[in-house]
Amino acid sequence: MKDNMFENTLDIYAHSNNLKDMNAYFKVLFAIVTMLISLISTSPVIPFIIAFFMSFLILFKAKIPWKFYLKFLAVPFSFALLTFVFMAIFFGVGTHVLELGIFNLAVTADGFNLGLLVFARIMGGFTCLAFLALTTPMTELFSILEIFKIPKIVLEIAMLMYRYIFVFLDEALNMYHAQETRLGYSSLKKSFKSLGMLGSNLFIIAWIKGEQAYTAMESRCYNGSIKTLKEPESLRNIGSLNLTLLVLFEVILSIGIYFTGNFRIF
Numbered sequence: 001m002k003d004n005m006f007e008n009t010l011d012i013y014a015h016s017n018n019l020k021d022m023n024a025y026f027k028v029l030f031a032i033v034t035m036l037i038s039l040i041s042t043s044p045v046i047p048f049i050i051a052f053f054m055s056f057l058i059l060f061k062a063k064i065p066w067k068f069y070l071k072f073l074a075v076p077f078s079f080a081l082l083t084f085v086f087m088a089i090f091f092g093v094g095t096h097v098l099e100l101g102i103f104n105l106a107v108t109a110d111g112f113n114l115g116l117l118v119f120a121r122i123m124g125g126f127t128c129l130a131f132l133a134l135t136t137p138m139t140e141l142f143s144i145l146e147i148f149k150i151p152k153i154v155l156e157i158a159m160l161m162y163r164y165i166f167v168f169l170d171e172a173l174n175m176y177h178a179q180e181t182r183l184g185y186s187s188l189k190k191s192f193k194s195l196g197m198l199g200s201n202l203f204i205i206a207w208i209k210g211e212q213a214y215t216a217m218e219s220r221c222y223n224g225s226i227k228t229l230k231e232p233e234s235l236r237n238i239g240s241l242n243l244t245l246l247v248l249f250e251v252i253l254s255i256g257i258y259f260t261g262n263f264r265i266f
Helices: 010-016 024-040 045-061 066-090 109-135 138-147 152-181 188-219 240-259
Strands: 096-099 106-108
Touching: 010 109, 024 045, 024 109, 024 138, 024 240, 045 066, 045 109, 045 240, 066 106, 066 109, 096 109, 106 109, 138 152, 152 188
Parallel strands: none
Antiparallel strands: 096 106
16 A cells, blocks of 8 residues: 555654654744744745754654655645746836746746745745644644633634544545545546545545534533643743743844845845
């Protein structure tokens, strides 16, 4: 059976990585503050540095397999690249740096710099979220959000949604392999037909699974509140050394924003 993103899920790595025992508060503060710095940067330099640093932590500290990480980055990278191309062509005025020769389209200096900045911010921000998602189990994140007074109904819906993402992926994977063994994807026409059947059957199974889950919860005295077994660590357990390193790192990034604020490719 092929090793793919459906089988080696994000949740598995969140519970088995080398940084899973690090204080959850520290990881949340580190990821969120760094992401905000990436978003307020006026040049692409700092967001790119953040993206590379977060990727280094994910690959070499958390020990997430690089093949899985590249697949995980594929969708946001494609979205960011498409955004960069469109902004480089259709946004901005000024000197043309590249004539496309099609419908008088051209890449302008302003458009290129703006597109590169947006591309860098997307990758910087997403790698921060990837660090948080790949190193911290969602039960810990939900517990921390509960302490931050996020409405319980929002947290419960988020918990159920997160839980059933993997249920649906598992069901979809099973149906896909069943269709594949019956040559359901041997041609383009059969592939479209098989995907249509998979989608329709998955909707029905999702509905049935939801009804079964609600019945099971009611039979176990569900009173409208879902409790998590994982108690979040105290904010005091972060440690003075970790807090000092966090502040120092963020200050260095902020200074970098100041000195690279006028950086432009063209």
